[in-house]
Amino acid sequence: MSANSPAPNYSTPPDVLALFALCPLLAVSDTLANAISSSVAMLLVTIGSTAIAAFLPRWLYDETRFAALALIVTLVVALLSLLVHAWLPGVFDALGVFLALIVSNVLLLVQAEATPGAPVRAFASAARTSIFVIAIMLILATGRELVGRGSLFRESDQAFGAWANGLHLQLFREDMGFLLAVLPPGAFIALGLLFAATKWWRRRLQHEQ
Amino acid sequence: MAAQPEGADATSRHRLLGALAIVVLAVLGALALGGVDRVTHERVERNAQEWLIERLNLLVPPTARDNDVFSDKAFAIAPDLLGIDRPIAVYRARKAGQPIAAILHTTAPDGYRGPIELLVAIDAKGSLIGVQVVRHRETPGLGDAFENRHRDWLPKFRGRSLDDPPQQRWAVRADGGDFDAFTGATITPRAIVKAVRRSLEFFRAKRETIFQAPNNAEIR
Numbered sequence: 001m002s003a004n005s006p007a008p009n010y011s012t013p014p015d016v017l018a019l020f021a022l023c024p025l026l027a028v029s030d031t032l033a034n035a036i037s038s039s040v041a042m043l044l045v046t047i048g049s050t051a052i053a054a055f056l057p058r059w060l061y062d063e064t065r066f067a068a069l070a071l072i073v074t075l076v077v078a079l080l081s082l083l084v085h086a087w088l089p090g091v092f093d094a095l096g097v098f099l100a101l102i103v104s105n106v107l108l109l110v111q112a113e114a115t116p117g118a119p120v121r122a123f124a125s126a127a128r129t130s131i132f133v134i135a136i137m138l139i140l141a142t143g144r145e146l147v148g149r150g151s152l153f154r155e156s157d158q159a160f161g162a163w164a165n166g167l168h169l170q171l172f173r174e175d176m177g178f179l180l181a182v183l184p185p186g187a188f189i190a191l192g193l194l195f196a197a198t199k200w201w202r203r204r205l206q207h208e209q
Numbered sequence: 210m211a212a213q214p215e216g217a218d219a220t221s222r223h224r225l226l227g228a229l230a231i232v233v234l235a236v237l238g239a240l241a242l243g244g245v246d247r248v249t250h251e252r253v254e255r256n257a258q259e260w261l262i263e264r265l266n267l268l269v270p271p272t273a274r275d276n277d278v279f280s281d282k283a284f285a286i287a288p289d290l291l292g293i294d295r296p297i298a299v300y301r302a303r304k305a306g307q308p309i310a311a312i313l314h315t316t317a318p319d320g321y322r323g324p325i326e327l328l329v330a331i332d333a334k335g336s337l338i339g340v341q342v343v344r345h346r347e348t349p350g351l352g353d354a355f356e357n358r359h360r361d362w363l364p365k366f367r368g369r370s371l372d373d374p375p376q377q378r379w380a381v382r383a384d385g386g387d388f389d390a391f392t393g394a395t396i397t398p399r400a401i402v403k404a405v406r407r408s409l410e411f412f413r414a415k416r417e418t419i420f421q422a423p424n425n426a427e428i429r
Contacts, residue, residue: 075241
Protein backbone atom coordinates (compact mmCIF):
# COMPACT_ATOMS: atom_id res chain seq x y z
CA MET A 1 0.00 0.00 0.00
CA SER A 2 2.77 2.35 0.86
CA ALA A 3 5.11 1.28 -1.90
CA ASN A 4 3.84 3.87 -4.36
CA SER A 5 2.98 6.56 -1.86
CA PRO A 6 5.53 6.61 0.93
CA ALA A 7 5.03 9.11 3.68
CA PRO A 8 6.68 12.21 2.21
CA ASN A 9 9.83 13.02 4.05
CA TYR A 10 9.83 16.80 3.95
CA SER A 11 12.52 17.92 6.26
CA THR A 12 11.64 21.62 6.07
CA PRO A 13 11.48 22.87 9.65
CA PRO A 14 8.04 24.23 10.54
CA ASP A 15 9.10 27.85 11.11
CA VAL A 16 10.88 28.04 7.74
CA LEU A 17 7.78 26.58 6.14
CA ALA A 18 5.65 29.15 7.94
CA LEU A 19 7.95 31.87 6.65
CA PHE A 20 7.36 30.74 3.06
CA ALA A 21 3.66 30.44 3.73
CA LEU A 22 3.71 33.96 5.11
CA CYS A 23 5.18 35.71 2.08
CA PRO A 24 2.10 35.93 -0.18
CA LEU A 25 0.09 37.35 2.73
CA LEU A 26 2.66 39.87 3.95
CA ALA A 27 1.42 42.74 1.80
CA VAL A 28 -2.01 42.76 3.46
CA SER A 29 -0.55 43.11 6.94
CA ASP A 30 -0.82 46.90 6.51
CA THR A 31 -3.75 47.29 8.90
CA LEU A 32 -5.05 45.10 11.72
CA ALA A 33 -8.43 44.74 9.99
CA ASN A 34 -6.79 43.44 6.80
CA ALA A 35 -4.44 41.17 8.72
CA ILE A 36 -7.28 39.65 10.73
CA SER A 37 -9.56 39.12 7.75
CA SER A 38 -6.83 37.60 5.58
CA SER A 39 -5.65 35.40 8.46
CA VAL A 40 -9.16 34.16 9.11
CA ALA A 41 -9.58 33.50 5.40
CA MET A 42 -6.33 31.56 5.38
CA LEU A 43 -7.35 29.54 8.42
CA LEU A 44 -10.73 28.70 6.87
CA VAL A 45 -9.07 27.64 3.62
CA THR A 46 -6.52 25.51 5.49
CA ILE A 47 -9.21 23.78 7.53
CA GLY A 48 -11.48 23.30 4.52
CA SER A 49 -8.73 21.98 2.26
CA THR A 50 -7.29 19.62 4.85
CA ALA A 51 -10.76 18.29 5.60
CA ILE A 52 -11.50 17.62 1.93
CA ALA A 53 -8.00 16.27 1.31
CA ALA A 54 -8.56 13.69 4.05
CA PHE A 55 -11.04 12.01 1.70
CA LEU A 56 -8.48 11.56 -1.06
CA PRO A 57 -7.81 7.88 -1.69
CA ARG A 58 -4.51 6.67 -0.34
CA TRP A 59 -3.36 4.99 -3.54
CA LEU A 60 -2.89 8.26 -5.44
CA TYR A 61 0.59 8.80 -6.79
CA ASP A 62 2.49 11.73 -5.43
CA GLU A 63 2.11 13.71 -8.70
CA THR A 64 -1.58 12.99 -8.89
CA ARG A 65 -1.94 13.79 -5.22
CA PHE A 66 -0.34 17.17 -5.73
CA ALA A 67 -2.66 17.97 -8.65
CA ALA A 68 -5.61 16.90 -6.53
CA LEU A 69 -4.48 19.05 -3.61
CA ALA A 70 -3.98 22.05 -5.91
CA LEU A 71 -7.49 21.53 -7.25
CA ILE A 72 -8.94 21.30 -3.74
CA VAL A 73 -7.19 24.39 -2.39
CA THR A 74 -8.09 26.45 -5.47
CA LEU A 75 -11.68 25.29 -5.20
CA VAL A 76 -11.95 26.24 -1.53
CA VAL A 77 -10.41 29.67 -2.19
CA ALA A 78 -12.74 30.27 -5.15
CA LEU A 79 -15.76 29.33 -3.02
CA LEU A 80 -14.59 31.56 -0.20
CA SER A 81 -14.02 34.55 -2.46
CA LEU A 82 -17.50 34.19 -3.97
CA LEU A 83 -18.99 34.22 -0.47
CA VAL A 84 -16.84 37.14 0.68
CA HIS A 85 -17.69 39.09 -2.46
CA ALA A 86 -21.39 38.63 -1.74
CA TRP A 87 -21.51 39.19 2.01
CA LEU A 88 -18.39 41.18 2.89
CA PRO A 89 -17.83 43.44 -0.14
CA GLY A 90 -15.64 45.79 1.92
CA VAL A 91 -13.27 42.96 2.81
CA PHE A 92 -13.32 41.77 -0.80
CA ASP A 93 -12.21 45.20 -2.01
CA ALA A 94 -9.59 45.61 0.71
CA LEU A 95 -7.93 42.24 0.14
CA GLY A 96 -8.27 42.37 -3.65
CA VAL A 97 -5.91 39.97 -5.39
CA PHE A 98 -4.47 38.77 -2.07
CA LEU A 99 -7.56 36.72 -1.32
CA ALA A 100 -6.82 34.60 -4.41
CA LEU A 101 -3.13 34.46 -3.46
CA ILE A 102 -4.03 32.47 -0.35
CA VAL A 103 -3.97 29.48 -2.70
CA SER A 104 -0.20 29.59 -2.83
CA ASN A 105 0.50 29.61 0.89
CA VAL A 106 -2.17 27.13 1.85
CA LEU A 107 -1.10 24.77 -0.92
CA LEU A 108 2.41 24.96 0.49
CA LEU A 109 1.15 24.11 3.97
CA VAL A 110 -1.28 21.39 2.96
CA GLN A 111 1.18 19.80 0.55
CA ALA A 112 3.91 19.60 3.15
CA GLU A 113 1.66 18.37 5.92
CA ALA A 114 -0.53 15.97 3.99
CA THR A 115 0.63 12.60 5.22
CA PRO A 116 -1.55 10.07 3.46
CA GLY A 117 -3.55 8.09 5.95
CA ALA A 118 -2.97 10.41 8.90
CA PRO A 119 -5.61 13.12 8.54
CA VAL A 120 -5.59 14.05 12.22
CA ARG A 121 -1.86 14.59 12.32
CA ALA A 122 -1.94 16.54 9.05
CA PHE A 123 -4.72 18.65 10.45
CA ALA A 124 -2.98 19.43 13.72
CA SER A 125 0.24 20.22 11.99
CA ALA A 126 -1.41 22.53 9.40
CA ALA A 127 -3.34 24.25 12.17
CA ARG A 128 -0.16 24.81 14.18
CA THR A 129 1.64 26.42 11.25
CA SER A 130 -1.39 28.60 10.41
CA ILE A 131 -1.59 29.84 13.98
CA PHE A 132 2.09 30.72 13.84
CA VAL A 133 1.48 32.62 10.59
CA ILE A 134 -1.52 34.42 12.06
CA ALA A 135 0.45 35.47 15.14
CA ILE A 136 3.18 37.00 12.96
CA MET A 137 0.57 38.71 10.77
CA LEU A 138 -1.03 40.32 13.82
CA ILE A 139 2.28 41.54 15.25
CA LEU A 140 3.34 42.97 11.88
CA ALA A 141 -0.03 44.64 11.30
CA THR A 142 -0.02 46.27 14.72
CA GLY A 143 3.43 47.72 14.09
CA ARG A 144 2.79 48.78 10.50
CA GLU A 145 -0.57 50.38 11.14
CA LEU A 146 0.73 52.23 14.17
CA VAL A 147 3.87 53.54 12.49
CA GLY A 148 2.39 54.05 9.02
CA ARG A 149 -1.00 55.52 9.86
CA GLY A 150 -0.91 56.31 13.54
CA SER A 151 -3.97 54.19 14.16
CA LEU A 152 -5.15 50.78 15.30
CA PHE A 153 -8.17 48.93 13.86
CA ARG A 154 -8.92 51.54 11.20
CA GLU A 155 -11.73 50.63 8.81
CA SER A 156 -12.41 47.49 10.78
CA ASP A 157 -16.16 48.08 10.39
CA GLN A 158 -15.77 46.78 6.81
CA ALA A 159 -14.81 43.39 8.14
CA PHE A 160 -16.57 43.07 11.47
CA GLY A 161 -19.60 45.36 11.24
CA ALA A 162 -20.43 48.80 12.59
CA TRP A 163 -19.66 47.96 16.24
CA ALA A 164 -15.96 47.73 15.29
CA ASN A 165 -15.86 51.48 14.80
CA GLY A 166 -15.47 51.64 18.57
CA LEU A 167 -12.16 49.83 18.28
CA HIS A 168 -10.67 52.49 16.05
CA LEU A 169 -7.90 54.28 17.86
CA GLN A 170 -6.13 57.24 16.24
CA LEU A 171 -2.93 58.14 18.04
CA PHE A 172 -1.67 60.79 15.63
CA ARG A 173 -2.77 62.26 12.32
CA GLU A 174 -2.73 59.80 9.44
CA ASP A 175 -0.61 61.93 7.13
CA MET A 176 2.07 62.19 9.83
CA GLY A 177 2.61 58.42 9.41
CA PHE A 178 5.71 56.84 7.97
CA LEU A 179 4.53 55.88 4.46
CA LEU A 180 7.16 53.17 3.96
CA ALA A 181 5.60 51.14 6.76
CA VAL A 182 2.32 50.93 4.86
CA LEU A 183 3.81 50.04 1.47
CA PRO A 184 4.64 46.37 0.75
CA PRO A 185 8.42 46.74 1.26
CA GLY A 186 7.58 47.91 4.76
CA ALA A 187 6.17 44.45 5.44
CA PHE A 188 9.52 42.83 4.73
CA ILE A 189 11.42 45.43 6.72
CA ALA A 190 9.06 44.91 9.66
CA LEU A 191 9.48 41.14 9.37
CA GLY A 192 13.25 41.56 9.42
CA LEU A 193 13.03 43.71 12.53
CA LEU A 194 10.79 41.11 14.16
CA PHE A 195 13.37 38.39 13.47
CA ALA A 196 16.17 40.55 14.80
CA ALA A 197 14.16 41.18 17.96
CA THR A 198 13.43 37.50 18.57
CA LYS A 199 17.08 36.63 17.97
CA TRP A 200 18.24 39.28 20.39
CA TRP A 201 15.75 38.05 22.97
CA ARG A 202 16.88 34.42 22.61
CA ARG A 203 20.50 35.36 22.94
CA ARG A 204 19.79 37.37 26.04
CA LEU A 205 17.99 34.40 27.59
CA GLN A 206 20.97 32.20 26.82
CA HIS A 207 23.35 34.62 28.46
CA GLU A 208 21.29 34.74 31.60
CA GLN A 209 21.40 30.99 32.03
CA MET B 210 -8.36 -0.53 -4.61
CA ALA B 211 -5.07 -0.38 -2.79
CA ALA B 212 -3.30 -2.25 -5.54
CA GLN B 213 0.39 -2.80 -5.44
CA PRO B 214 1.58 -1.80 -8.91
CA GLU B 215 3.59 -4.70 -10.26
CA GLY B 216 4.70 -4.42 -13.85
CA ALA B 217 3.78 -1.91 -16.52
CA ASP B 218 0.18 -3.04 -16.72
CA ALA B 219 -0.62 -2.31 -13.11
CA THR B 220 1.21 1.03 -13.27
CA SER B 221 -0.75 2.29 -16.26
CA ARG B 222 -4.01 1.13 -14.69
CA HIS B 223 -3.04 3.01 -11.59
CA ARG B 224 -2.31 6.17 -13.57
CA LEU B 225 -5.70 5.89 -15.25
CA LEU B 226 -7.40 5.62 -11.88
CA GLY B 227 -5.49 8.67 -10.68
CA ALA B 228 -6.57 10.68 -13.72
CA LEU B 229 -10.13 9.52 -13.16
CA ALA B 230 -9.99 10.67 -9.55
CA ILE B 231 -8.85 14.12 -10.69
CA VAL B 232 -11.66 14.32 -13.24
CA VAL B 233 -14.26 13.33 -10.64
CA LEU B 234 -12.84 15.90 -8.24
CA ALA B 235 -12.91 18.61 -10.92
CA VAL B 236 -16.52 17.85 -11.84
CA LEU B 237 -17.62 17.92 -8.20
CA GLY B 238 -15.71 21.18 -7.69
CA ALA B 239 -17.28 22.77 -10.76
CA LEU B 240 -20.75 21.80 -9.54
CA ALA B 241 -20.07 23.28 -6.11
CA LEU B 242 -18.72 26.51 -7.61
CA GLY B 243 -21.67 26.81 -9.98
CA GLY B 244 -24.09 26.31 -7.10
CA VAL B 245 -22.47 28.91 -4.88
CA ASP B 246 -22.22 31.35 -7.79
CA ARG B 247 -25.98 31.05 -8.36
CA VAL B 248 -26.60 31.89 -4.72
CA THR B 249 -24.18 34.80 -4.52
CA HIS B 250 -24.55 36.32 -7.98
CA GLU B 251 -27.71 38.26 -7.24
CA ARG B 252 -26.35 39.64 -4.00
CA VAL B 253 -23.11 40.74 -5.60
CA GLU B 254 -25.11 42.62 -8.25
CA ARG B 255 -27.26 44.23 -5.57
CA ASN B 256 -24.19 45.31 -3.58
CA ALA B 257 -22.69 46.95 -6.67
CA GLN B 258 -25.99 48.71 -7.34
CA GLU B 259 -26.35 50.01 -3.80
CA TRP B 260 -22.79 51.21 -3.89
CA LEU B 261 -23.39 53.09 -7.15
CA ILE B 262 -26.58 54.67 -5.81
CA GLU B 263 -24.66 55.85 -2.76
CA ARG B 264 -22.08 57.52 -5.01
CA LEU B 265 -24.77 59.11 -7.17
CA ASN B 266 -26.42 60.49 -4.04
CA LEU B 267 -23.12 62.01 -2.96
CA LEU B 268 -22.80 63.82 -6.28
CA VAL B 269 -26.41 64.94 -6.61
CA PRO B 270 -28.11 64.70 -3.19
CA PRO B 271 -31.75 63.54 -3.09
CA THR B 272 -32.82 67.01 -1.89
CA ALA B 273 -31.61 68.60 -5.13
CA ARG B 274 -33.80 66.41 -7.34
CA ASP B 275 -37.14 64.65 -7.30
CA ASN B 276 -36.56 61.73 -9.68
CA ASP B 277 -35.00 58.33 -9.19
CA VAL B 278 -31.63 59.12 -10.68
CA PHE B 279 -30.52 55.49 -10.78
CA SER B 280 -33.31 54.33 -13.09
CA ASP B 281 -33.53 57.57 -15.13
CA LYS B 282 -30.68 56.68 -17.43
CA ALA B 283 -29.71 56.54 -21.09
CA PHE B 284 -26.70 55.09 -22.85
CA ALA B 285 -24.18 57.20 -24.71
CA ILE B 286 -22.47 55.63 -27.69
CA ALA B 287 -20.01 58.23 -28.96
CA PRO B 288 -16.55 56.80 -29.63
CA ASP B 289 -15.49 60.01 -31.40
CA LEU B 290 -16.41 62.30 -28.50
CA LEU B 291 -15.78 60.04 -25.51
CA GLY B 292 -13.02 57.86 -26.89
CA ILE B 293 -14.75 54.68 -25.72
CA ASP B 294 -16.45 52.16 -27.98
CA ARG B 295 -18.93 50.62 -25.58
CA PRO B 296 -22.11 52.32 -24.36
CA ILE B 297 -21.75 54.53 -21.30
CA ALA B 298 -24.50 54.99 -18.74
CA VAL B 299 -25.73 58.58 -18.36
CA TYR B 300 -27.85 59.14 -15.24
CA ARG B 301 -30.18 62.15 -15.30
CA ALA B 302 -31.25 64.19 -12.29
CA ARG B 303 -34.39 66.32 -12.62
CA LYS B 304 -36.51 68.52 -10.42
CA ALA B 305 -40.09 69.39 -11.41
CA GLY B 306 -39.28 68.10 -14.88
CA GLN B 307 -36.37 70.50 -15.30
CA PRO B 308 -32.89 69.02 -15.92
CA ILE B 309 -30.60 69.47 -12.90
CA ALA B 310 -27.58 67.39 -13.76
CA ALA B 311 -26.24 64.52 -15.83
CA ILE B 312 -23.84 61.94 -14.40
CA LEU B 313 -21.69 60.04 -16.86
CA HIS B 314 -20.36 56.66 -15.81
CA THR B 315 -17.33 56.88 -18.03
CA THR B 316 -13.89 55.32 -18.20
CA ALA B 317 -10.42 56.79 -18.44
CA PRO B 318 -8.92 54.03 -20.60
CA ASP B 319 -5.28 55.05 -20.23
CA GLY B 320 -4.70 54.94 -16.47
CA TYR B 321 -1.37 53.80 -15.07
CA ARG B 322 -2.69 50.41 -14.08
CA GLY B 323 -5.39 50.03 -16.69
CA PRO B 324 -8.78 51.68 -17.07
CA ILE B 325 -10.18 53.88 -14.31
CA GLU B 326 -13.95 54.05 -13.98
CA LEU B 327 -15.26 57.52 -13.19
CA LEU B 328 -18.52 59.20 -12.33
CA VAL B 329 -18.55 62.70 -13.83
CA ALA B 330 -21.44 64.89 -12.66
CA ILE B 331 -22.23 67.94 -14.80
CA ASP B 332 -24.92 70.46 -13.95
CA ALA B 333 -27.48 71.74 -16.47
CA LYS B 334 -25.30 74.72 -17.37
CA GLY B 335 -22.28 72.56 -18.20
CA SER B 336 -20.21 73.09 -15.04
CA LEU B 337 -18.74 70.19 -13.13
CA ILE B 338 -20.42 69.19 -9.88
CA GLY B 339 -17.85 66.58 -9.07
CA VAL B 340 -15.80 63.61 -10.17
CA GLN B 341 -15.60 60.30 -8.33
CA VAL B 342 -13.40 57.30 -8.97
CA VAL B 343 -15.54 54.19 -9.06
CA ARG B 344 -13.08 51.42 -9.66
CA HIS B 345 -9.48 51.09 -10.56
CA ARG B 346 -7.25 48.07 -10.70
CA GLU B 347 -4.54 48.79 -8.25
CA THR B 348 -2.67 46.56 -5.89
CA PRO B 349 -3.81 47.19 -2.33
CA GLY B 350 -1.04 48.89 -0.42
CA LEU B 351 0.73 49.90 -3.60
CA GLY B 352 -0.39 53.35 -4.66
CA ASP B 353 -3.87 52.46 -3.48
CA ALA B 354 -6.43 54.70 -1.86
CA PHE B 355 -5.96 57.21 -4.64
CA GLU B 356 -9.02 59.01 -3.30
CA ASN B 357 -7.63 59.02 0.22
CA ARG B 358 -4.05 59.92 -0.42
CA HIS B 359 -4.88 62.68 -2.89
CA ARG B 360 -8.02 63.71 -1.13
CA ASP B 361 -7.80 67.31 -2.30
CA TRP B 362 -7.20 66.53 -5.96
CA LEU B 363 -10.59 65.40 -7.26
CA PRO B 364 -12.57 68.22 -5.57
CA LYS B 365 -10.57 70.70 -7.66
CA PHE B 366 -12.75 69.82 -10.63
CA ARG B 367 -15.78 71.28 -8.91
CA GLY B 368 -17.18 74.31 -10.77
CA ARG B 369 -14.86 73.86 -13.73
CA SER B 370 -16.28 73.86 -17.26
CA LEU B 371 -15.08 73.97 -20.84
CA ASP B 372 -14.63 77.75 -20.49
CA ASP B 373 -12.77 77.51 -17.21
CA PRO B 374 -9.99 76.79 -17.98
CA PRO B 375 -10.20 77.31 -21.76
CA GLN B 376 -10.47 74.09 -23.68
CA GLN B 377 -6.85 73.95 -24.84
CA ARG B 378 -5.61 74.22 -21.25
CA TRP B 379 -7.66 71.21 -20.10
CA ALA B 380 -4.52 69.15 -19.42
CA VAL B 381 -2.06 68.52 -16.62
CA ARG B 382 0.62 71.14 -16.05
CA ALA B 383 3.32 68.91 -17.55
CA ASP B 384 1.41 69.10 -20.85
CA GLY B 385 0.94 72.86 -20.69
CA GLY B 386 -2.45 72.72 -19.00
CA ASP B 387 -3.95 74.11 -15.82
CA PHE B 388 -4.24 71.00 -13.68
CA ASP B 389 -1.66 69.90 -11.12
CA ALA B 390 -0.51 66.33 -11.21
CA PHE B 391 0.36 64.77 -7.88
CA THR B 392 3.88 63.89 -6.85
CA GLY B 393 5.35 60.88 -8.55
CA ALA B 394 2.40 60.35 -10.86
CA THR B 395 1.40 62.07 -14.08
CA ILE B 396 -0.20 59.22 -15.97
CA THR B 397 -3.26 58.77 -13.79
CA PRO B 398 -4.04 62.53 -13.47
CA ARG B 399 -3.50 62.94 -17.20
CA ALA B 400 -5.93 60.12 -17.95
CA ILE B 401 -8.55 61.51 -15.57
CA VAL B 402 -8.28 65.09 -16.85
CA LYS B 403 -8.70 63.83 -20.40
CA ALA B 404 -11.72 61.69 -19.56
CA VAL B 405 -13.38 64.58 -17.69
CA ARG B 406 -12.74 66.97 -20.59
CA ARG B 407 -14.26 64.46 -23.02
CA SER B 408 -17.32 64.09 -20.82
CA LEU B 409 -17.78 67.87 -20.84
CA GLU B 410 -17.38 67.98 -24.61
CA PHE B 411 -19.94 65.23 -25.00
CA PHE B 412 -22.33 67.07 -22.69
CA ARG B 413 -21.96 70.32 -24.64
CA ALA B 414 -22.53 68.57 -27.97
CA LYS B 415 -25.49 66.43 -26.88
CA ARG B 416 -27.07 68.40 -24.06
CA GLU B 417 -30.62 68.41 -25.51
CA THR B 418 -30.56 64.72 -26.45
CA ILE B 419 -29.19 63.69 -23.06
CA PHE B 420 -32.20 65.02 -21.18
CA GLN B 421 -34.83 64.22 -23.84
CA ALA B 422 -33.82 60.64 -24.61
CA PRO B 423 -36.30 58.12 -23.21
CA ASN B 424 -35.22 55.68 -20.51
CA ASN B 425 -32.54 53.20 -21.57
CA ALA B 426 -32.42 54.77 -25.04
CA GLU B 427 -29.17 55.17 -26.90
CA ILE B 428 -27.60 58.59 -27.41
CA ARG B 429 -25.44 58.65 -30.51
